[in-house]
Amino acid sequence: MSKSNSAETRQREDERAQGSAHGAAGDRLSTAPREERPDTGAGVPAMSVIGWVRWFWRQLTSMRVALILLFLLSLGAIPGSLIPQNSVDDMKVQAFKDQHTTLTPVYEKLQLFDVYSSVWFSAIYILLFVSLIGCIVPRTGQFVGQLRSRPPGAPKRLTRLPAYTTWRTEAEPEEVREAALAVLRKRRFRTHEVDDAVAAEKGYLREAGNLVFHIALIVMLVAFASGQLFKFEGGKLVVEGDGFSNTLTQYDDYKPGTLYDSDSLAPFSFVLDDFVGTYEKSGPQRGTPRTFEARVTYSEGADGAERKGVIKVNEPLVVDGTKVYLIAHGYAPVVTVRDGEGKVVSRSAVPLLPIDNNITSSGAIKVMDGYKDKKGVKTQLGFKAFFVPTFAGHGKGQMFSQFPGLDFPVLALSAYQGSLGVDSGLAQNVYQLDTSKMKEFKDEDGELLKKMLMPGEKLDLSDGAGSITFEGVEEWASFQISQQPGTGWALGGAIAAIAGLAGSLFIQRRRVWVRAVRGADGVTVVEMAGLGRSESAKLPEELGDLLAALVTTAPVATDATNEAGSRPVHPAEAPAEGAEK
Amino acid sequence: MNLAAATNESLAHTSNVLIYSSMAVYTLAFFAHIAEWVLGSRSKVGRTAAALSGAGAASAAAPVVKARSGGTAVLERPEVITRAAAGTRDVPDGPGAAGGTFKGDLWGRIAISLTVVAFLVEAGGVATRALSVQRAPWANMYEFSITFSTVAVGSYLVLLSLKKNVRWIGLPLVTTVLLDLGIAVTTLYTDSDQLVPALHSYWLWIHVSTAIICGAVFYLGAVGTVLYLFRDSYENKLASGGTPGRFASSVMERLPSASSLDKFAYRINAAVFPLWTFTIIAGAIWAGDAWGRYWGWDPKEVWSFITWVAYAAYLHARATAGWKGRKAAYLALAAFACWLFNYYGVNIFVSGLHSYAGV
Numbered sequence A: 001m002s003k004s005n006s007a008e009t010r011q012r013e014d015e016r017a018q019g020s021a022h023g024a025a026g027d028r029l030s031t032a033p034r035e036e037r038p039d040t041g042a043g044v045p046a047m048s049v050i051g052w053v054r055w056f057w058r059q060l061t062s063m064r065v066a067l068i069l070l071f072l073l074s075l076g077a078i079p080g081s082l083i084p085q086n087s088v089d090d091m092k093v094q095a096f097k098d099q100h101t102t103l104t105p106v107y108e109k110l111q112l113f114d115v116y117s118s119v120w121f122s123a124i125y126i127l128l129f130v131s132l133i134g135c136i137v138p139r140t141g142q143f144v145g146q147l148r149s150r151p152p153g154a155p156k157r158l159t160r161l162p163a164y165t166t167w168r169t170e171a172e173p174e175e176v177r178e179a180a181l182a183v184l185r186k187r188r189f190r191t192h193e194v195d196d197a198v199a200a201e202k203g204y205l206r207e208a209g210n211l212v213f214h215i216a217l218i219v220m221l222v223a224f225a226s227g228q229l230f231k232f233e234g235g236k237l238v239v240e241g242d243g244f245s246n247t248l249t250q251y252d253d254y255k256p257g258t259l260y261d262s263d264s265l266a267p268f269s270f271v272l273d274d275f276v277g278t279y280e281k282s283g284p285q286r287g288t289p290r291t292f293e294a295r296v297t298y299s300e301g302a303d304g305a306e307r308k309g310v311i312k313v314n315e316p317l318v319v320d321g322t323k324v325y326l327i328a329h330g331y332a333p334v335v336t337v338r339d340g341e342g343k344v345v346s347r348s349a350v351p352l353l354p355i356d357n358n359i360t361s362s363g364a365i366k367v368m369d370g371y372k373d374k375k376g377v378k379t380q381l382g383f384k385a386f387f388v389p390t391f392a393g394h395g396k397g398q399m400f401s402q403f404p405g406l407d408f409p410v411l412a413l414s415a416y417q418g419s420l421g422v423d424s425g426l427a428q429n430v431y432q433l434d435t436s437k438m439k440e441f442k443d444e445d446g447e448l449l450k451k452m453l454m455p456g457e458k459l460d461l462s463d464g465a466g467s468i469t470f471e472g473v474e475e476w477a478s479f480q481i482s483q484q485p486g487t488g489w490a491l492g493g494a495i496a497a498i499a500g501l502a503g504s505l506f507i508q509r510r511r512v513w514v515r516a517v518r519g520a521d522g523v524t525v526v527e528m529a530g531l532g533r534s535e536s537a538k539l540p541e542e543l544g545d546l547l548a549a550l551v552t553t554a555p556v557a558t559d560a561t562n563e564a565g566s567r568p569v570h571p572a573e574a575p576a577e578g579a580e581k
Numbered sequence B: 001m002n003l004a005a006a007t008n009e010s011l012a013h014t015s016n017v018l019i020y021s022s023m024a025v026y027t028l029a030f031f032a033h034i035a036e037w038v039l040g041s042r043s044k045v046g047r048t049a050a051a052l053s054g055a056g057a058a059s060a061a062a063p064v065v066k067a068r069s070g071g072t073a074v075l076e077r078p079e080v081i082t083r084a085a086a087g088t089r090d091v092p093d094g095p096g097a098a099g100g101t102f103k104g105d106l107w108g109r110i111a112i113s114l115t116v117v118a119f120l121v122e123a124g125g126v127a128t129r130a131l132s133v134q135r136a137p138w139a140n141m142y143e144f145s146i147t148f149s150t151v152a153v154g155s156y157l158v159l160l161s162l163k164k165n166v167r168w169i170g171l172p173l174v175t176t177v178l179l180d181l182g183i184a185v186t187t188l189y190t191d192s193d194q195l196v197p198a199l200h201s202y203w204l205w206i207h208v209s210t211a212i213i214c215g216a217v218f219y220l221g222a223v224g225t226v227l228y229l230f231r232d233s234y235e236n237k238l239a240s241g242g243t244p245g246r247f248a249s250s251v252m253e254r255l256p257s258a259s260s261l262d263k264f265a266y267r268i269n270a271a272v273f274p275l276w277t278f279t280i281i282a283g284a285i286w287a288g289d290a291w292g293r294y295w296g297w298d299p300k301e302v303w304s305f306i307t308w309v310a311y312a313a314y315l316h317a318r319a320t321a322g323w324k325g326r327k328a329a330y331l332a333l334a335a336f337a338c339w340l341f342n343y344y345g346v347n348i349f350v351s352g353l354h355s356y357a358g359v
C-alpha cells in the first residue's frame, strides 16, 4: 500500500522534472515548454500589471492551454456542421429561419449562422495561433542553442537509464573511447568526450520537424486568410455559341474579397462551342449523369491566340492564374418572336433553370423592345416557360421530365403583354416573370393562352398579335471564375507541415553514453547506456548494434584473466530505482 | 444488354458471393477465438497479480535481466538490459488469449489462419467489385465499408507478420468486422454502378483510399486504447490491494500490460496522423478542382477538421504532464468517435456536397 503511494509520488516528481526521470541527462532532450503545474505558485502573480501580463502570457503559451484551445477549436467547429451556414448555402439558412422563429434570434445573437467567421470562433483560433507563435519563438531559440552546444555529459549512474550494457575488456580506456567516438560518428551521432565518457546525441531532426510543422501551420493560416481577402469569385452563365470576356460588367454576379482590386482581373475570353452531357440510359441508375464537358475556345490576354479547351467538373480551365470551373448546366430553348405582320422581333436562346434531376426547367422569355401591337403601340411581351428535355407523352400525368437527356423536348408557354416592369429600378430576376403590370393573352374560351410546343411548332398569339416559334434547343453551362491568391503558399505550407510532422513523429531523439574506466584490478570496465525522448523498442536495438561494433575493438575479457572480476557487473545488483524505498 | 454489361453484372454477383463467404469464414474465426479465450482461461497465470500485489512487486520493478552463461569466446557479446522509464508501471505483458496453454494456442492459430482465409476472400470480393464497376471500389458507403474492414484486417495481419505483439486484437477485430460487414450487406447495400462526374478524378483514388486506410488503422488504435483503459483500471485495482472479479482477472491478466497497450495505441495513432493530415490536404486540393474552392466548411470537411484537431489534441496531451495516461486515452477515443461520425453520421444525418450514390 505505502509502496504504491511512494511510487506514485515519485512518478509525479518525475513528470515535474520535465517529463524525464533522468535529471540532467535528459535535459534539453526536447524543447517542449516547461509545464506550469496548476497547484503551484503559477496561479498567484504579483499584483502589478506586468506581473499579470507575464502570468497571462505564460499561461497562454503553456502546453496545457494549447491543449484546451485545441479542444475548444474542435468543439466550436461542430455547430457549423449541424446548423445551416450563410457561407455555405444562404437559401438553406433562410429556410431554417422561416421554420424556427423562436430559435432564430438566439442563433443570430450567437452568430450560429456564421460560425466560422464568428467572434467566438475567431477568438479561439486567434488565441491558439498567438499561443503557437509564443511557443515557437522561444522553442526555436532553444533549439538553435541546443544545436550549438554539445550533448550533456554522462550521468553518474548509467545503470538507471532505459537501455544499458556493460562489459570488461583488455583494451585501454582511451582506446575504447576512441573507438566509441569513431563508431558513433560513423552513425552520424554528434559526439564529444567529457571526462571518462563519450557523450553522443542523434535525431535533432525530430525537433526541427516539429518546429517546421508548427511554423507551417502559421504559413497555411496566413495564406488562407490573405486568399480570402484578395480573392475574386464570380459566376457567368453562357449559352452554346456565346462568349465571355473577363471584365466586371460581364459577370452575372461576383463576390470579391475585401481587399480585391478589380484592375487585376486577368484579361482573357472564351466562347462556349459545345456542351456535352451524357446520362445513364437504362438500369436502376437511369438518368444518372455520366459526363459533363464544356468545349470552349479561349484566348489569353487582350488578343492572344485562340486555343481549344475542355472544362470538366473536376478539371477547371486555368488561364493566367484564373480558374474557370464548370458549375451547372441546363437547356436554353431557341425561340423566335414575330409581330402581327410576321416581322421577326427577336430570336434568342433563353436559358431556363433546372428544377429537378431530370432537368425539368422553368423560366421566362421576355421581349423588351421592338414589338408593336396591332395598333402600332409599343409594348412588351412576356412568356412563362416550362421545359422538359424528355416528355412522358400526352395524357401521362404532369409535365415533368423523365430523363435529363434531350430525347423528347417539349416547351410549354403561356403568354402575357404589358409592362415587364424592367424599368422600375428594382432588380429583376431574369428567370421570373412579374405579371403584376401585364395582361394575359386569352384563348377562344377566355382562358390564359398556353400551348405545349415541339421543336418547329409555334404558338399564335390571339387576334393576330403575332407568334412565338420553338426553333430548337441549345444547352447552357454556368461557370465560376475565380482568382485565389495565396494557394501556392497554402500548398507549400501543407507539404511542409506533412514533412515536418513525419520528422517529428517518426524520428527518435536519443542520447548514448559510453564510459570506459580502469577497474581496480587494472581491467577496463566499459558501460554503455541510451536514453530516448520516450521509451522505444528501437533504442535497445540500436545499443545492441553499437555494442556489436564496439566489441570488435574492445573484446570482452575472458574469464581466465581474472576469476573474480570477469563477470560483468550484474545490473540487478545495482539498486533499481523502484526498489530503493 | 451488351456483353460488357453482362460480365460486369456477373462480376458484381461474384463479389457479393465472396463478401458473404468471407463473413462465413470470419464467423468461424470468431468461434475459434472464443475457443482460444475459453481454453486459455484454464491456465493459472496470475502473473500480473503477483507483480502488482505484495511479494512480486520488488522483483517486478527490477530490470529484466537476460543472463547468459559467460563463455570464453572472445567475441562474446554482453546483453543489453532494458528498464521501463520511471513513472510507468513495470508490469510484464500477459501471456495472450491462449494463456500459455497448448490447446488455446492451437485454437488461436486456427483463428488466425481462418482470418487470413477470410481476409483473402473479402479482398477478392472488393477486387471483383472494383472490376465490375471498373473504378476504385469506394464510391458509396457499401463499398466504403467492405474496403474499410478489409484494410483493418489487412493491417492487423501485417502487424502479426512483423512479429508484433498484436494477437490480442484478434477477437475484438473479428467481431467488429462481422458487425461492419453485416451492416454493409443489409442496410448499406448499393448495386454496383458507375460514378457521377463529380467523382471522376484520380483524386478519388488518392483521397478516399488514404481516408479508408486512416480509419482502419485508427480503429486498431482505438481498440488498443479501450483495452488499455480496462487493463489500467485492473492494474490500478490490484496495485491498491483490491481484487478484481474472476472473469475480469481471467481476461485482463492475459492482455499486454497497460503501458504496452498505451504505447501500441500511441504508435498507431502517431503513425497515421501524418497520413490523415495528407488525406485532408488531398481532399482540399480535390475540392479546389471540383468545386472551385479549397475549403468551404462543408459538413464532411468540418468533421475531418474536427477529427484532425482532436487527434492533434491527443498527441499534445501525450506530451503534457498531467494529461498522459487515461485522460489522453479519452481524447483518443473522442477523436476516433469523430472519425466514425464523419463516416456514418455525416452521410446519414447531415446533407452536404459529399453525397454518394445510394446513401
Ligand code: HEM
Pocket (backbone or CB within 6 Å): A030, A031, A032, A033, A060, A061, A062, A063, A066, A070, A128, A129, A131, A132, A133, A135, A136, A210, A214, A217, A504, A505, B273, B309, B311, B312, B315, B316, B319
Ligand atoms: C494550431 C494548433 C496546433 C496543432 C494542430 C498542433 C499539432 C501538433 C502535433 C500533431 C504534434 C505532435 C508531434 C509530436 O508529437 O512530435 C504537436 C507537438 C507539439 N506541439 Fe503542437 N500543435 C498546435 C499548437 C501548439 C501550441 C500552441 C503549442 C505551444 C504551446 C504547441 C507545442 C507543441 C509541442 C511542444 C509539441 C511537441 C511535443 C513533444 O515534444 O512530444 N503546439 N503539435
